Amino acid sequence: LKISFDDLKGLFKNKLVKYNFNNDNAEILSEIFTDNTFSGIESHGINRFPGFIQCVVNGSVKVDESPTKINSFGAFEKWNGNYGAGPLNALQMTDRGIEIAKQYGIGCIALQNSNHWMRPGYFGWYAADKGFILICWTNTIPNLPPWGAIEGTTGNNPLVIGIPKKGGNIVLDMAMSQYSYGTMLNFDRENKKLPFSGGFDSKGKLTDNAGEIINSQRPLPIGYWKGAGLSLTFDILAALLSGGRATKDLSESEGEMGPSQIFIVINPTLFSNESENDNLIKDILSYFKSAETIDEITKIYYPGEIAFNKKKRNIKEGIDLDDKILQKVEAL
Amino acid sequence: LKISFDDLKGLFKNKLVKYNFNNDNAEILSEIFTDNTFSGIESHGINRFPGFIQCVVNGSVKVDESPTKINSFGAFEKWNGNYGAGPLNALQMTDRGIEIAKQYGIGCIALQNSNHWMRPGYFGWYAADKGFILICWTNTIPNLPPWGAIEGTTGNNPLVIGIPKKGGNIVLDMAMSQYSYGTMLNFDRENKKLPFSGGFDSKGKLTDNAGEIINSQRPLPIGYWKGAGLSLTFDILAALLSGGRATKDLSESEGEMGPSQIFIVINPTLFSNESENDNLIKDILSYFKSAETIDEITKIYYPGEIAFNKKKRNIKEGIDLDDKILQKVEAL
Numbered sequence: 001l002k003i004s005f006d007d008l009k010g011l012f013k014n015k016l017v018k019y020n021f022n023n024d025n026a027e028i029l030s031e032i033f034t035d036n037t038f039s040g041i042e043s044h045g046i047n048r049f050p051g052f053i054q055c056v057v058n059g060s061v062k063v064d065e066s067p068t069k070i071n072s073f074g075a076f077e078k079w080n081g082n083y084g085a086g087p088l089n090a091l092q093m094t095d096r097g098i099e100i101a102k103q104y105g106i107g108c109i110a111l112q113n114s115n116h117w118m119r120p121g122y123f124g125w126y127a128a129d130k131g132f133i134l135i136c137w138t139n140t141i142p143n144l145p146p147w148g149a150i151e152g153t154t155g156n157n158p159l160v161i162g163i164p165k166k167g168g169n170i171v172l173d174m175a176m177s178q179y180s181y182g183t184m185l186n187f188d189r190e191n192k193k194l195p196f197s198g199g200f201d202s203k204g205k206l207t208d209n210a211g212e213i214i215n216s217q218r219p220l221p222i223g224y225w226k227g228a229g230l231s232l233t234f235d236i237l238a239a240l241l242s243g244g245r246a247t248k249d250l251s252e253s254e255g256e257m258g259p260s261q262i263f264i265v266i267n268p269t270l271f272s273n274e275s276e277n278d279n280l281i282k283d284i285l286s287y288f289k290s291a292e293t294i295d296e297i298t299k300i301y302y303p304g305e306i307a308f309n310k311k312k313r314n315i316k317e318g319i320d321l322d323d324k325i326l327q328k329v330e331a332l
Numbered sequence: 333l334k335i336s337f338d339d340l341k342g343l344f345k346n347k348l349v350k351y352n353f354n355n356d357n358a359e360i361l362s363e364i365f366t367d368n369t370f371s372g373i374e375s376h377g378i379n380r381f382p383g384f385i386q387c388v389v390n391g392s393v394k395v396d397e398s399p400t401k402i403n404s405f406g407a408f409e410k411w412n413g414n415y416g417a418g419p420l421n422a423l424q425m426t427d428r429g430i431e432i433a434k435q436y437g438i439g440c441i442a443l444q445n446s447n448h449w450m451r452p453g454y455f456g457w458y459a460a461d462k463g464f465i466l467i468c469w470t471n472t473i474p475n476l477p478p479w480g481a482i483e484g485t486t487g488n489n490p491l492v493i494g495i496p497k498k499g500g501n502i503v504l505d506m507a508m509s510q511y512s513y514g515t516m517l518n519f520d521r522e523n524k525k526l527p528f529s530g531g532f533d534s535k536g537k538l539t540d541n542a543g544e545i546i547n548s549q550r551p552l553p554i555g556y557w558k559g560a561g562l563s564l565t566f567d568i569l570a571a572l573l574s575g576g577r578a579t580k581d582l583s584e585s586e587g588e589m590g591p592s593q594i595f596i597v598i599n600p601t602l603f604s605n606e607s608e609n610d611n612l613i614k615d616i617l618s619y620f621k622s623a624e625t626i627d628e629i630t631k632i633y634y635p636g637e638i639a640f641n642k643k644k645r646n647i648k649e650g651i652d653l654d655d656k657i658l659q660k661v662e663a664l
Contacts, residue, residue, distance in 0.1 A: 076437025078603055149626070224528060267405075270405045
């Protein structure tokens with residue numbers, strides 16, 4: 001049984017209103033959860049929705065709060081997320097970043113006391129749809145071991161880079177672990193092997209068994225020591241510039257309450273227009289895709305292309321969802 | 333036979349003056365090449381010096397040129413590197429970025445028509461020593477295959493993130509390939525195996541043999557598809573914002589002439605002072621390093637720590653250099 005975008009969004013909205021979000025915020029949040037689901041990122045769409053509502057119920061996500069400005073200097077602003085809903089906070093900061101970039105060419109916002117923003121790629125698409133480049137990242141609970149360690153004392157701190165392009169933006173959305181916990185949970189649930197080794201098992205051997213990695217809590221940083229190092233710098237920058245929590249201060253038991261996030265927005269049409277930019281990007285992509293592939297069936301994709309195609313198809317055809325998770329949402 | 337920092341710097345400076353750099357620029361460049369060498373990055377220090385001089389001789393690096401501003405809007409500036417020496421151009425842009433960040437909190441410079449900047453970490457150290465955060469990257473010749481491809485149509489586009497810290501800054505300096513070509517050339521020269529698989533051999537199998545990777549031209553992107561995607565976004569942003577060359581326009585035969593580079597500088601002391609920042613960073617590092625390691629001899633390092641320690645030791649004790657490369661420099 002296929003479900004349409006509007007039906008799923010209606011279901012989410014209904015529940016969000018029931019749990020005390022006002023109509024406007026319920027509208028935005030339901031759009032985000034539905035978009036994430038239809039883009040193929042169920043782990044930060046429908047699969048995460050019950051957990052999100054749980055955070056609302058236990059008070060770690062505050063339905064009536066939204067970000068307030070703490071301080072600003074030129075193109076840099078420091079905001080307090082006041083523990084509002086992560087996706088709403090992030091969207092407001094993206095909008096504010098766009099305003100700063102309109103005024104100064106570039107804008108940077110450091111946000112403290114926010115909440116889990118679900119799929120950060122959404123904000124990359126959002127900014128790019130409005131014609132702006134977005135570079136953003138968050139810190140997370142300690143779920144990634146430093147290189148050489150068996151305990152997580154840094155986060156998988158996802159990074160997003162969104163770039164406007166007609167006919168489908170370029171949006172990179174990547175955690176600093178080879179696979180996000182969301183992805184690994186999906187593979188484990190479906191009892192599938194990961195395409196490549198994604199971490200260490202409890203004996204310290206590289207493995208493609210997602211369940212063993214979830215068990216050992218030793219996901220592989222991208223680029224081994226490089227991803228662990230990049231993750232550390234993202235945590236330091238987010239906590240330092242926002243004055244908020246670092247990974248060391250975030251804990252799973254509190255639902256990852258109060259992460260710090262950075263939003264950098266750049267206006268790409270200061271000295272060239274949209275169609276010039278589009279032509280350049282198309283030339284770069286055409287060259288990128290011209291590389292000979294390992295075999296005849298393998299294709300080269302740019303970041304965001306697969307999610308974009310999946311969303312288009314899902315919107316047209318409706319989406320197949322796991323009955324259990326759908327029932328779980330309906331029962332909320 | 334150990335050589336001191338000042339002696340090696342004197343040798344470089346002597347040669348740079350001989351090849352028509354003025355005294356000030358020869359002083360700065362010799363400092364950079366010596367620092368890179370003493371920090372353990374010989375591949376972008378002494379080993380690269382003869383190639384750099386060759387670029388001066390063939391005119392791809394122009395000794396008398398320096399960057400000029402093309403355009404500016406608020407905290408964003410577009411500059412032309414005029415094919416000056418890459419390290420000099422990058423240093424000037426870092427200084428200019430610091431000036432912008434002083435005025436606006438954050439500054440962004442997009443530089444076209446520069447040249448190879450050698451070890452980009454140097455500029456991270458430089459900015460951090462002055463109390464500023466630097467995020468910068470460059471595009472490069474097409475030396476990294478997109479995921480699924482056997483031909484390089486994107487670059488290994490190194491990224492630097494420098495963060496000020498008393499007693500040794502945090503400076504991440506990483507190419508988008510698991511190992512830089514410089515590192516692989518060193519392993520190949522010394523006939524050593526890479527610590528981990530660093531790419532594919534000509535049959536498409538992962539290998540730790542640096543020579544086979546240099547042969548196949550198939551280094552492994554960090555995080556597989558993630559690093560290839562990140563590299564593409566860096567290339568697009570650098571070319572788009574600078575109006576300069578993309579990786580597709582850069583070729584090895586011309587000495588990688590005219591890459592595009594991005595410099596983002598942030599002032600970390602707008603709303604907190606140096607000692608507050610230092611305390612926060614020390615707490616984060618202490619937590620990061622508190623993780624249990626895989627065995628008793630393994631240590632956890634933060635980005636830049638190893639290079640910093642190496643440089644300190646080398647400055648104290650002098651450095652052992654390969655006779656052949658030293659003679660090659662002396663013979664220039």
